[in-house]
Amino acid sequence: MRKLTYFAAVSIDGFIGAPGGEAGFFTDYVDEEYFEFLKAEFPETLPTAGRRALGLDDLENKEFDTVIQGRASYDLALAEGVTSPYAHMRQLVASRSIGTSPDPSVEIVSGDLAERIRALKREDGMGVYLCGGSDVAGQLLDEIDELVLKTYPVVLGSGMPMFGSEFRLTEFVPDSVRAFGNGVLVRRYSRKR
Secondary structure, X not given: OOOEEEEEEEEOOOXXXXXXXXXXXXXXXXXXHHHHHHHHHOHHHOOHHHHHHOOOOXXXXXXXXXXXXXXXXXXXXXXXXXOOOOOOOEXXXXXXXXXXXXXXXXEEEOOOHHHHHXXXXXXXXXXXXXXXXXXXXXXXXXXXXXXXXXXXXXXXXXXXXXXXXXXXXXXXXXXXXXXOOOOOEEEEEEEOO
């Protein structure tokens, strides 16, 4: 069975972006050591345009072959004229407001998102990468099997929480942590079953 992994950039105080969703400040911490780690361990999480610009089109997916993201995350790509931000993977976008996909390789999920993810997890293949959205992560909390949190050494004070959901205690078990010279920690957790 495939697993759903929430792979997220997050502040020390648990926010994935500013109140309006801005999160570009996290990229200020991408130095050579950290980038080499991402390229080696999670190459598929690098958007296709970035891979092409860096001459990394030949990187093979290591963990994921499918990505799910929310409409707000997808809108960031659309604003740049990119309709297929992860062309090297199967792409799904959770949205009730996008009627027709602007790209034939992007599936719009407007119905029961959790059921669609359960169906994906029953298929053969690699893992499913939950790219973002606070609301999407909140809707899929019961389906998330693993967290990979790239914790940046900043406090935002307020903003977009990791999970846009009501209070509910959900336990995960720490698997590993890796510290980088730039202050970033990459922590990996498995759902406690």
